[in-house]
Structure formats: structure tokens, C-alpha cells
Amino acid sequence: MQIKVKCSCGEGNCPEWAIVELQGVVEAQPAVQDRLQNLEIGVLCRSSSQGNYTFTVGYHELTGSKVPLKKPMLVLKKIKLLGANEKTESESSRVELEVIGIIRHRILFKARPKALISSSHPNVKERMGAPGFLVPNE
Amino acid sequence: MEQPLFCHRRGAEAVLTLQPNTSISIAYHPRFGPHDDLILLELDEKLIPDILHERVTLRGQPDEDAVLCTQLKTYAVKFVGTSNSVFLIPPSDQSVSHEKPLDCDEKDHDKMVIASVIKVAPGSMELIEVAPRLDKLKLLLSENPYGADEVIEVEDLEGMEKINTGLYRWDDLIERVQASDEELRSGLRALSAVEIDGYWRIVDEKYMDGILNMLFHNLILNDWSYNALNEDEVVGVLELDGYPRKVACHCLQVYASKVDGVASGSCLWKLDEKRVCLHFARGILRGGKKKMESFMEEWIRKVPEGMQVNFNMLEGEVLIEKLGIESWVYAFSVSSLPSTPADRFSILFRERQKWEWKDLHPYIRDLSVPGLSSDGLLLKYTRRTQPTLDAEPVFSAR
Numbered sequence: 001m002q003i004k005v006k007c008s009c010g011e012g013n014c015p016e017w018a019i020v021e022l023q024g025v026v027e028a029q030p031a032v033q034d035r036l037q038n039l040e041i042g043v044l045c046r047s048s049s050q051g052n053y054t055f056t057v058g059y060h061e062l063t064g065s066k067v068p069l070k071k072p073m074l075v076l077k078k079i080k081l082l083g084a085n086e087k088t089e090s091e092s093s094r095v096e097l098e099v100i101g102i103i104r105h106r107i108l109f110k111a112r113p114k115a116l117i118s119s120s121h122p123n124v125k126e127r128m129g130a131p132g133f134l135v136p137n138e
Numbered sequence: 139m140e141q142p143l144f145c146h147r148r149g150a151e152a153v154l155t156l157q158p159n160t161s162i163s164i165a166y167h168p169r170f171g172p173h174d175d176l177i178l179l180e181l182d183e184k185l186i187p188d189i190l191h192e193r194v195t196l197r198g199q200p201d202e203d204a205v206l207c208t209q210l211k212t213y214a215v216k217f218v219g220t221s222n223s224v225f226l227i228p229p230s231d232q233s234v235s236h237e238k239p240l241d242c243d244e245k246d247h248d249k250m251v252i253a254s255v256i257k258v259a260p261g262s263m264e265l266i267e268v269a270p271r272l273d274k275l276k277l278l279l280s281e282n283p284y285g286a287d288e289v290i291e292v293e294d295l296e297g298m299e300k301i302n303t304g305l306y307r308w309d310d311l312i313e314r315v316q317a318s319d320e321e322l323r324s325g326l327r328a329l330s331a332v333e334i335d336g337y338w339r340i341v342d343e344k345y346m347d348g349i350l351n352m353l354f355h356n357l358i359l360n361d362w363s364y365n366a367l368n369e370d371e372v373v374g375v376l377e378l379d380g381y382p383r384k385v386a387c388h389c390l391q392v393y394a395s396k397v398d399g400v401a402s403g404s405c406l407w408k409l410d411e412k413r414v415c416l417h418f419a420r421g422i423l424r425g426g427k428k429k430m431e432s433f434m435e436e437w438i439r440k441v442p443e444g445m446q447v448n449f450n451m452l453e454g455e456v457l458i459e460k461l462g463i464e465s466w467v468y469a470f471s472v473s474s475l476p477s478t479p480a481d482r483f484s485i486l487f488r489e490r491q492k493w494e495w496k497d498l499h500p501y502i503r504d505l506s507v508p509g510l511s512s513d514g515l516l517l518k519y520t521r522r523t524q525p526t527l528d529a530e531p532v533f534s535a536r
Contacts, residue, residue, distance in 0.1 A: 003196040018150035045161040078175040
């Protein structure tokens with residue numbers, strides 16, 4: 001069988017997506033684990049010097065930079081096509097992949113996070129029940 | 139009044155064009171979730187135009203590993219996981235901006251720009267160039283070779299539907315064979331397949347024997363020249379004998395080559411001595427192995443007058459076995475062997491434990507693995523020994 005890879009972007013017009021990548025896992029407090037939508041993860045800042053970036057999640061501050069990807073990545077969406085008489089997905093429904101974006105850069109954070117001792121850091125916006133705290137990968 | 143910048147953008151562009159000394163909030167998208175239907179595919183820049191112009195497909199049966207095919211090449215698709223948290227941020231959704239742009243001051247935290255994460259990607263797909271998987275093509279086309287039965291069937295079953303088992307059109311082959319269009323065409327050429335009534339067929343060997351015999355019979359009868367066969371005459375005569383035109387033309391294409399630079403009129407063809415002699419040799423050995431002397435005698439006798447046999451014509455097609463003082467020759471054709479290196483070497487070493495280079499070479503020179511040279515192949519799949527410096531190196535299984 002064949003799965004067609006389609007693209008309605010047109011050459012050079014593929015919307016560019018972004019990636020923020022951390023070595024570690026962001027965990028939400030149990031109270032909000034099931035309702036993550038719209039909650040803030042952290043604040044991303046670009047410093048003035050040499051384009052360094054900081055990402056502050058809870059009381060951890062990460063330092064990183066914007067890095068071009070060695071090879072670009074495409075964002076594909078799997079689409080199940082229903083036949084004319086099918087009302088539900090079945091084994092015989094055909095699948096297509098649609099290109100919906102391209103990624104050429106990521107903001108990569110790979111240094112060990114710095115724990116912020118003081119809770120009132122100028123770049124961190126205090127919010128009610130700040131939901132995230134960072135658990136770094138060892 | 140200063141132009142408001144980056145107010146309430148909620149997307150990738152806010153992240154990618156973040157100015158020095160500014161900040162944005164990264165939050166979970168209102169529709170954040172697993173989104174298993176979103177896949178990341180890493181690929182070389184040079185493949186991007188093919189994908190954007192919709193010239194790429196994934197091919198394979200549900201029980202096979204998927205491959206991605208451009209028009210020319212085939213790539214295996216592998217998922218590579220990551221233990222990092224990869225936050226995927228889409229561009230802002232222009233259709234969903236309910237708020238009017240507000241005047242916004244960078245220091246005004248209540249109106250900080252938010253970029254939203256739609257998904258945390260578990261990893262991405264990578265492509266590895268691979269050789270096309272053409273063994274299946276031979277298997278499929280061998281289900282129903284075109285032969286004498288076929289022709290009789292058509293004549294006897296007038297008005298009845300021909301039973302279409304083991305018959306494949308181009309579109310059927312594309313669905314089943316994991317190869318690019320170009321590689322599939324090349325594979326069909328390598329099998330000397332012919333398209334008849336829209337179906338791709340391999341011609342049965344015995345049937346081909348019959349056609350060739352008829353051709354040679356007429357060649358002698360009409361005093362035709364091997365080097366200047368007139369296409370219309372040849373095909374005409376074969377058609378009169380009951381061979382379909384398509385098959386007659388195919389016969390010329392397999393056993394002869396077109397003569398260039400002929401003035402207008404019918405095409406001229408020149409018989410390929412090697413291909414013709416090989417055909418007769420294979421016919422002789424179809425019944426089993428033969429003593430070298432008997433084989434050579436029969437071969438010289440059967441080959442059309444004027445053609446010279448040469449044992450070198452049979453490299454990659456026959457093997458010699460020494461039993462006592464006698465040499466026996468038997469058919470062992472490279473075209474009957476699998477095309478994947480591991481399987482190929484496995485069968486070769488099962489046939490014979492040790493091989494000298496001159497015998498081995500014809501049986502592996504058609505192997506192609508992207509990224510692996512022929513020396514690399516030998517290194518990977520064989521053990522090379524050389525008893526003395528003067529002796530021929532010998533290859534055996536690893």
C-alpha cells in the first residue's frame with residue numbers, strides 16, 4: 001500500500017515551527033497534572049550578550065542557545081481518509097501524511113540548571129499556584 | 139507612539155525572532171496533548187523540494203517496515219527516541235486571534251507575549267538510504283509466467299474472463315514492492331519483464347526457447363544475417379507461427395540490440411552472441427549437471443552456426459564441481475539468488491565453503507548497499523585467508 005506525503009504549503013512557504021529543548025522533564029504539581037492546557041511552563045529570555053538564552057522554570061534557571069538543526073525536520077500530520085461510504089475509521093481507510101511545518105532551529109538547553117535561591121527574580125513572573133518545577137536528567 | 143511589538147503573538151515566530159533583552163512566556167497550548175498524529179521527520183535539505191512538490195510516498199505492506207520513496211531512491215524509516223523534553227511550538231494560528239493588538243510595553247508583565255507548546259515530542263523519524271527490495275518483484279512475477287498455456291487459454295476461452303491470478307499491473311507492483319519508481323523500472327528491465335495487456339510478465343524459459351528456435355530456423359531458411367535482422371520480417375514470421383507480436387518484439391529486445399544509424403524504414407537488430415549462447419547453455423543444463431566434455435560438445439553443436447562459444451560467457455551462471463578426476467558443470471545463476479547481502483553470502487557459502495576471488499566476484503558484483511563499497515561488503519560478510527603469499531586468497535563465511 002502507499003501512503004502519500006502531501007503538502008499544501010508550496011515551496012518555501014512552509015510555516016516554521018520552533019523547538020525548545022531541555023535535558024530533563026518538566027513535572028507539574030499533582031493538583032494540575034490533568035489540566036495542563038494554558039498553564040505557564042516558564043519564561044524564556046534572550047540576553048543581550050551573544051544571543052544567550054535563559055529559560056526559567058519554577059526555581060530553576062537554564063542557560064542555552066539557539067542552534068540551527070544539522071538537518072531540517074518536517075512536521076507531518078497523519079490524516080485518516082474515510083471512504084465514501086465509511087462513517088467510522090476502519091482497517092481499510094487510507095492514510096495520508098500532510099506536511100504542516102518545517103523546523104530549522106531549536107533553542108537548546110543542555111547545561112545543568114541553576115537553582116535560584118531567591119524567589120523574587122526579576123524575570124520570573126509570579127503566578128498563583130505556579131505549576132511547574134524542573135527535574136533534570138542525571 | 140511606538141509601534142507595539144510582539145503583542146499577544148502565540149507562536150513559533152515569537153520564539154525564533156526573540157530580540158535581545160526581551161522575554162516571552164512559554165505555556166502549554168490550549169489544545170496541548172499527546173497528538174500522536176503529529177510526527178517529526180528529519181531529512182537532508184536536498185530531499186525537501188521532492189517532499190514539498192508531493193513526489194514522495196511511503197510504501198509497504200502492513201507487516202513490512204515502512205520505506206520512503208522519492209522518484210529515484212528508497213529510504214528506510216526509523217524512529218529515534220530522545221530522553222530530552224522537546225517542546226514543539228507551532229506558528230501562531232492567524233485564524234484564532236480574538237484579541238485586538240494592544241499597546242504593549244515590554245515591562246508590562248501582565249501583557250507578556252505567550253508562545254504555546256502543542257506537544258512534547260518523544261523523538262523523530264530518520265531516513266537511511268537503502269537498496270530497493272526487489273526480491274519480491276521476482277517472486278510476484280514468477281507466480282504466473284507468460285508461456286504456452288496462456289496463449290492456448292486465450293484461444294479456448296473466447297468470451298470467458300481470463301482468471302487473473304498472479305497478474306500484476308504497474309500500479310499493483312507499486313503497492314507491493316518497496317522501491318522507487320525508477321528502481322522498479324530498473325528491476326523490471328533486469329528481469330527482462332515485458333508488459334502485455336497492461337500486466338507485467340516474465341516469459342517462461344521453455345516458451346522463450348520455442349521462439350528463439352523459430353527465429354533461428356527462419357534465419358537459416360531466409361539466409362538472414364545475425365547482424366542485420368529486419369524487425370518487420372522477424373516479427374512477421376514469428377506472428378505467423380502464433381507468437382503474439384508483443385512477445386516477438388520482446389524476444390528481439392532480450393537477445394539482440396538495435397543497430398544505430400539506420401536510415402528510415404524498418405529497424406535493424408544485431409543478435410547478442412553472449413546472450414544467445416548463454417540461453418542455449420542454460421537449456422542444456424536445465425536437466426541437471428553434465429560432464430564438462432559432454433556439455434561443451436552439446437553446447438557447440440546447439441549454438442547457431444557462425445556463433446562462437448566461450449566459457450567466460452557463463453560466469454555468474456554456472457559452477458564447476460570436481461568429482462575425482464572429472465569436472466562437472468551445473469547451472470547456478472546469480473539471478474536466482476537473493477539481492478540482500480546477508481542472504482546472498484549465506485547461500486553462496488552454503489553452496490561452497492571456500493571461494494576464490496575469480497569465482498566469487500561474478501556472484502557479488504551486482505550487490506549494492508548504499509554506503510558500503512565492495513571491499514566493505516567482503517569485510518563485513520566474509521573471512522579472507524591466504525595460505526601462502528603466492529597462493530590465491532580464499533573467502534569463507536564469517
